[in-house]
Amino acid sequence: MFAYIIRRILATIPVMAVVALFVFSLLYLAPGDPAAVIAGDQATPADVERIRAGLGLDRPFLVRFGEWTWNIIRGDLGVSIFTNLPVSRMIAQRIEPTLSLMVITLFLAVIIAVPMGVVAAWKSGGWIDRAVMAFAVLGFSVPVFVVGYVLAYYFALGLDWFPVQGYTPISQGFGPWLSNLVLPAVALSSAYIALIARITRATMLEVLQQDYIRTARAKGAGQRTILFLHALKNAAVPIVTVIGIGVALLIGGAVITESVFAIPGLGRLTIDAILRRDYPVIQGVVLLFSFVYVLVNLLIDLSYTLFDPRIRY
Amino acid sequence: MALLEVENLQTHFRTPDGGVNRAVDGLSFSVEAGETVAIVGESGCGKSVTSMSILRLIPEPPGQLAGAIRFQGKDLLKLSEREMRAIRGNDISMIFQEPMTSLNPVLSIGQQIGEALRLHQGLSKQEAEAKAVEMLTLVGIPAPAKRVREYPHQLSGGMRQRVMIAIALACNPKLLIADEPTTALDVTIQAQILDLMRDLKHRVGAAIVLITHDLGVVAEVAERVIVMYAGRKVEEAKVAELFRSPKHPYTQGLLGAVPKLGSSLDNETERLAEIPGLVPSLKEKIQGCVFASRCPKMTELCREVPPALEEKAPHHVAACHYAEREAIAA
Numbered sequence A: 001m002f003a004y005i006i007r008r009i010l011a012t013i014p015v016m017a018v019v020a021l022f023v024f025s026l027l028y029l030a031p032g033d034p035a036a037v038i039a040g041d042q043a044t045p046a047d048v049e050r051i052r053a054g055l056g057l058d059r060p061f062l063v064r065f066g067e068w069t070w071n072i073i074r075g076d077l078g079v080s081i082f083t084n085l086p087v088s089r090m091i092a093q094r095i096e097p098t099l100s101l102m103v104i105t106l107f108l109a110v111i112i113a114v115p116m117g118v119v120a121a122w123k124s125g126g127w128i129d130r131a132v133m134a135f136a137v138l139g140f141s142v143p144v145f146v147v148g149y150v151l152a153y154y155f156a157l158g159l160d161w162f163p164v165q166g167y168t169p170i171s172q173g174f175g176p177w178l179s180n181l182v183l184p185a186v187a188l189s190s191a192y193i194a195l196i197a198r199i200t201r202a203t204m205l206e207v208l209q210q211d212y213i214r215t216a217r218a219k220g221a222g223q224r225t226i227l228f229l230h231a232l233k234n235a236a237v238p239i240v241t242v243i244g245i246g247v248a249l250l251i252g253g254a255v256i257t258e259s260v261f262a263i264p265g266l267g268r269l270t271i272d273a274i275l276r277r278d279y280p281v282i283q284g285v286v287l288l289f290s291f292v293y294v295l296v297n298l299l300i301d302l303s304y305t306l307f308d309p310r311i312r313y
Numbered sequence B: 001m002a003l004l005e006v007e008n009l010q011t012h013f014r015t016p017d018g019g020v021n022r023a024v025d026g027l028s029f030s031v032e033a034g035e036t037v038a039i040v041g042e043s044g045c046g047k048s049v050t051s052m053s054i055l056r057l058i059p060e061p062p063g064q065l066a067g068a069i070r071f072q073g074k075d076l077l078k079l080s081e082r083e084m085r086a087i088r089g090n091d092i093s094m095i096f097q098e099p100m101t102s103l104n105p106v107l108s109i110g111q112q113i114g115e116a117l118r119l120h121q122g123l124s125k126q127e128a129e130a131k132a133v134e135m136l137t138l139v140g141i142p143a144p145a146k147r148v149r150e151y152p153h154q155l156s157g158g159m160r161q162r163v164m165i166a167i168a169l170a171c172n173p174k175l176l177i178a179d180e181p182t183t184a185l186d187v188t189i190q191a192q193i194l195d196l197m198r199d200l201k202h203r204v205g206a207a208i209v210l211i212t213h214d215l216g217v218v219a220e221v222a223e224r225v226i227v228m229y230a231g232r233k234v235e236e237a238k239v240a241e242l243f244r245s246p247k248h249p250y251t252q253g254l255l256g257a258v259p260k261l262g263s264s265l266d267n268e269t270e271r272l273a274e275i276p277g278l279v280p281s282l283k284e285k286i287q288g289c290v291f292a293s294r295c296p297k298m299t300e301l302c303r304e305v306p307p308a309l310e311e312k313a314p315h316h317v318a319a320c321h322y323a324e325r326e327a328i329a330a
Helices: A002-029 A034-039 A045-055 A061-073 A087-122 A127-141 A144-158 A174-207 A211-219 A223-260 A266-275 A279-307 B047-054 B081-087 B109-121 B125-138 B157-169 B187-204 B215-221 B239-244 B249-256 B300-304
Strands: B004-014 B020-031 B036-040 B063-071 B092-095 B175-179 B207-212 B224-229 B232-238 B310-313 B316-318
Touching: A002 A061, A002 A279, A087 A127, A087 A174, A087 A223, A087 A266, A087 A279, A127 A174, A144 A174, A144 A223, A174 A223, A211 A223, A211 B092, A211 B109, A211 B157, A223 A266, A223 A279, A266 A279, B004 B047, B020 B036, B020 B047, B020 B232, B036 B047, B036 B215, B047 B063, B047 B175, B047 B207, B092 B157, B109 B125, B109 B157, B125 B157, B157 B187, B187 B215, B207 B215, B215 B239, B224 B239, B224 B249, B232 B239, B232 B249
Parallel strands: B036 B207, B036 B224, B092 B175, B175 B207
Antiparallel strands: B004 B020, B004 B063, B224 B232, B232 B316, B310 B316
C-alpha cells in the first residue's frame, strides 16, 4: 500500500510535466502581445521592446521553459506582469473563497445526488425515478450561469434569503460565510448532482439484480439496510470515480460561478489574468488546478480499498 | 397441524406483452416439523418460484401470489412486509443455488452471519461476531476466528456454501428452504455439503424443503418427494415408495433418465431413456393434463380433462388418468 502510494506520487511527475509544457506553450502561441498591453496605448515601439526584454520574452522558447520549470520546482511561480506581485502570493490571497465554494459544492452534491440515485434505482420506472432522470437531464443541459442568475433573482433579490453576491471570509463567522456561499454552491452543484445521480442510479440498478441482494432480503434485512449497506457499498467504486472526474467540472464551473456571484476567488483571478494577458498568473492558476485534479484522483483511487476488499494495492 | 401448509398456491407473472406466465399454478403440499421434503422437477417447472413464494421474495408486481401459505397456522400471504421480515431469516431461512454470487463481496463473513442475529435477536456487534464464530465452527470451517474477518472472495465455493448454511441456521429456523444447494458445487463437495445438511438437521431439528433436479440428492436426504411439472404437482410419495413404484409417466421418465451403475454406455440398446419434447409454455392455460404433449400414454381424454390428484397407493398421490391404482389398505 505504502509502496503503491509512493509509486503513484512519482507517476504524477510526468503528468504534471506534460501539463506544464502544454500550459507554457499554449500561452506562448496565443495571439496578443503582453508587452504591448503593459506598455499601453501611448507607448513607442522602443518602449514595448524594452518591456519585452525585461520580461524575458525575447529569448528562445526552450530556454524560457527550462527556466520557468526550474523556478516552479523551487516554488516560485513568477511575478504578475500587471500587479508586480508574486503569483504565489496572489493565489494564496484568492484561494479561500474558491476552496470554500468547491468543498461546499462537493458536500452538497454528494449528500443530495447519492440518495437521489439510490431511490431512483429502487423505484425504477416509477414517478420518482422519472423525476430524477428529468432533473438529471435538465441539470446537465442548463448552463451554470443561467442557474446562478435564476437563483439570485428569486432567492436573493425576490425572497431576500441570501446575499445577491460577494464573499465573507470564514474568519468573520460561519453564518455569514455560509449564507454567501449557498446560492453559488447550489448553482455550481446542479450539473454535478445530475452526473452523480445518474451514475448512482445506473450502478445501483445493476447491483440490485445481484444474488446477494436476494440473500439479504431472505435474511429479513429492511429496505434501507439493503439499499444503503448491501447495495450502495457495492456500487461505491464507480460512484466515487465519477465524483473524482467531476472535480474537473467543478473547476471549470467555479470560474463562471465566481463571476456571476462576484466572489473574489481563483476563478475571478483567472479571468482577470486572461483579460490582461498576465501570463505568469494564468500559468500559475492552471498549474494549480491541474495539480489539484491529479491529487483528487489519486485520493479517489486509494479510497477504493475502503469500499471493496478485493482491491488491494 | 403441519408446520407449513401450502394450499392452492398460484404465483403468476404479468409479462410485458400483457400476458400471464403461470409459473406455479395451484400447488398444494405440507411439511411436518422436522421433516425433509424434496421438490423435484426439471428447469422451469416452478420449483424455485415456489421456494421464493414461501418467503415472499417474489417482486410484486410483476409477480402475483394467490392461495394460502400457512406457517404454524399463520397465512404468510396475509402478513405485512414488516411482519414478513421478522419471519425471514428467523423462522424460515433459505440457502441458494449460487454460493459464488449469493454472498455480498464487500461485507465480511462475520458481518453477513451476524446480520440476521442482530436483526432478529438484537445481539450487539461483539455478541454477533462471537456467535458467527460459533456458527462457522458448526458448519465445519477451519480457523473460524480468522475466517470471520475474511471476505467471500477469500473462500472456495464449498466454503461459501458452508457460510450460506451458517447464515441460514444462525437463528435456529424451524424451516430451511434449500434451493439447489449443491448444484453449483463439484461432486466431492456436494457430498460434503449434503452430509453437513443431514447432520445439522438432526442437531437443529429444522424441517427442510429441498428444491432439486437431482434424484440422487433426493434419495440421499429426503423423506418425502413432490414431483412438479409445469407449475403443478404431478406426484407425491415417500422417497422409497416413489423410487420403487413411480405412478406418473413423467416421474417414470425422470427415473428412466438416471444412469445406473453397471449399465454400459456403448451398447446402443441401453441408451439412457429421455423424455421427448419440451416443457409446455406456461403462458397459455393448459386444457387437459399438463404432461399430455410429451406423454407416451396420452389419449383424447388427457387432452380434454385435467387428471385429479388421486391416491394411487397408500400416501402416494399422482395426477394421471392411466396410472394403475393399487389396493389401498384400510
